[in-house]
Amino acid sequence: xKVIPRAARAYIGCALLGAGACVxxxxxxxxxxxxxxxxxLAALYALCELPARCRLIDxxxxxxxxxxxxxxxxxxxxxxxxxxxxxxxxxxxxxSLLARVEEPPAAPRRAWRAAAAAxxxxxxxxxxDALGAATALGRGPDAPDLPYALLPAGAAALVFCLALTALxxxxxxxxxxxxxxxxxxxxxxxxxxxxxxxxxAGLMMxxxxxxxxxxxxxxxxxxxxxISSWVFAQYHRERAAHQATVRALVQAVDIKDRYTxxxxxxxxxxxxxxxxxxxxxxxxxxxxxxxxxxHDVGKLGVPTRVLTKDGPLTPEERRVIELxxxxxxxxxxxxxxxGEARAAILHHHERMDGSGYPYGLHGEQIPEFARVVAVxxxxxxxxxxxxxxxxRPVPTALAELERCAGTQFDPRMVAALAxxxxxxxxxxxxxxDEARPNPPGTPPGGNVPPPREATPEPADRPRxxx
Numbered sequence: 001x002k003v004i005p006r007a008a009r010a011y012i013g014c015a016l017l018g019a020g021a022c023v024x025x026x027x028x029x030x031x032x033x034x035x036x037x038x039x040x041l042a043a044l045y046a047l048c049e050l051p052a053r054c055r056l057i058d059x060x061x062x063x064x065x066x067x068x069x070x071x072x073x074x075x076x077x078x079x080x081x082x083x084x085x086x087x088x089x090x091x092x093x094x095x096s097l098l099a100r101v102e103e104p105p106a107a108p109r110r111a112w113r114a115a116a117a118a119x120x121x122x123x124x125x126x127x128x129d130a131l132g133a134a135t136a137l138g139r140g141p142d143a144p145d146l147p148y149a150l151l152p153a154g155a156a157a158l159v160f161c162l163a164l165t166a167l168x169x170x171x172x173x174x175x176x177x178x179x180x181x182x183x184x185x186x187x188x189x190x191x192x193x194x195x196x197x198x199x200x201a202g203l204m205m206x207x208x209x210x211x212x213x214x215x216x217x218x219x220x221x222x223x224x225x226x227i228s229s230w231v232f233a234q235y236h237r238e239r240a241a242h243q244a245t246v247r248a249l250v251q252a253v254d255i256k257d258r259y260t261x262x263x264x265x266x267x268x269x270x271x272x273x274x275x276x277x278x279x280x281x282x283x284x285x286x287x288x289x290x291x292x293x294x295h296d297v298g299k300l301g302v303p304t305r306v307l308t309k310d311g312p313l314t315p316e317e318r319r320v321i322e323l324x325x326x327x328x329x330x331x332x333x334x335x336x337x338x339g340e341a342r343a344a345i346l347h348h349h350e351r352m353d354g355s356g357y358p359y360g361l362h363g364e365q366i367p368e369f370a371r372v373v374a375v376x377x378x379x380x381x382x383x384x385x386x387x388x389x390x391x392r393p394v395p396t397a398l399a400e401l402e403r404c405a406g407t408q409f410d411p412r413m414v415a416a417l418a419x420x421x422x423x424x425x426x427x428x429x430x431x432x433d434e435a436r437p438n439p440p441g442t443p444p445g446g447n448v449p450p451p452r453e454a455t456p457e458p459a460d461r462p463r464x465x466x
């Protein structure tokens with residue numbers, strides 16, 4: 001069981017005290033609380049969270065249920081528009097306590113989740129009440145003042161988002177030991193749009209709840225929200241499966257060739273820098289990253305004795321190792337989500353002048369992703385310290401790439417990398433435990449052969465020309 005730091009325990013305790021103070025006015029004798037509405041909304045929120053808690057239901061549906069309280073925030077935001085602040089805060093407690101907890105310890109996590117939700121809903125309800133949400137929503141035959149109702153609903157959703165962001169950043173800082181600035185960085189940007197959508201759905205629920213059709217009509221708002229949450233959960237599970245597939249292949253390559261451990265991830269990172277500088281669409285950035293990460297997966301088909309040989313390669317060993325792009329392409333050919341990355345894996349050793357391998361393509365015949373990966377691959381090889389070569393400075397590596405632009409590399413890709421590095425910089429990692437010089441008679445480029453009858457590779461290309 002993970003031990004909760006003392007600072008985090010104190011932070012959770014303060015949140016629980018704040019949540020208790022928030023709901024206390026509703027529990028006082030004689031408080032004017034519409035308990036029927038509170039009970040219905042609290043039960044609805046709890047029922048929405050309960051299936052994800054039930055392992056049997058989740059397993060029966062292939063683990064495709066949306067997990068986490070965020071899937072059903074429209075119920076809480078509807079409560080913030082319909083109820084007084086203290087009563088609205090009460091509706092968050094049952095569902096937050098029932099929601100699934102993925103990691104131990106479960107009890108403190110549930111207590112924290114309930115306290116944070118109660119505080120956020122209470123703050124949202126207080127904002128909505130101050131802006132006259134009850135009047136704007138109308139009642140029964142009275143039509144809601146929708147243009148005006150958008151103001152309290154939007155303000156409530158914003159306050160709800162700000163409260164949760166502030167509380168979540170605090171727990172990250174105290175429980176995870178993250179510096180305060182880093183703990184809150186990016187939280188608001190990621191949460192603002194989803195919470196705005198939830199606020200609109202909550203407004204729809206509240207309007208229908210107050211209409212002559214009553215609470216039953218409001219339930220129909222949850223159906224599209226649940227479907228969208230399910231689709232979103234499916235997307236993230238599929239993405240996680242893709243990442244796991246790529247990670248397993250990269251780990252297999254790293255285990256086989258310890259000299260280039262970490263190289264694949266850095267080539268993926270450099271490929272994304274180039275692609276982003278070229279203005280590629282966001283959906284292609286993931287694919288080009290996969291191309292960079294998996295460009296050397298074909299080394300799994302090359303005998304280890306050839307990959308790790310200290311001396312120069314024989315002609316037969318040279319022919320064997322030149323097959324690794326084709327091996328890689330065969331390995332990933334059936335992985336549909338890789339898309340254009342498959343062509344990059346096959347052609348990342350082609351050259352602009354046509355002297356590369358395996359097929360001797362030239363110029364624009366070489367797929368765009370392959371031209372991106374070729375530059376990223378060479379750049380990382382030159383700027384990484386290996387057990388058989390020392391890292392070159394970034395300016396020296398860029399100068400070498402520019403020297404080979406037009407013959408070996410696409411000049412557009414080289415220029416894009418230079419511009420990206422000027423904007424973002426580069427932090428190459430050491431991928432070997434110690435540095436030692438090349439064995440006598442071993443070319444600086446290592447054991448991957450240069451293209452046939454071509455301009456020499458940059459001097460510090462690694463042995464796998466990865």
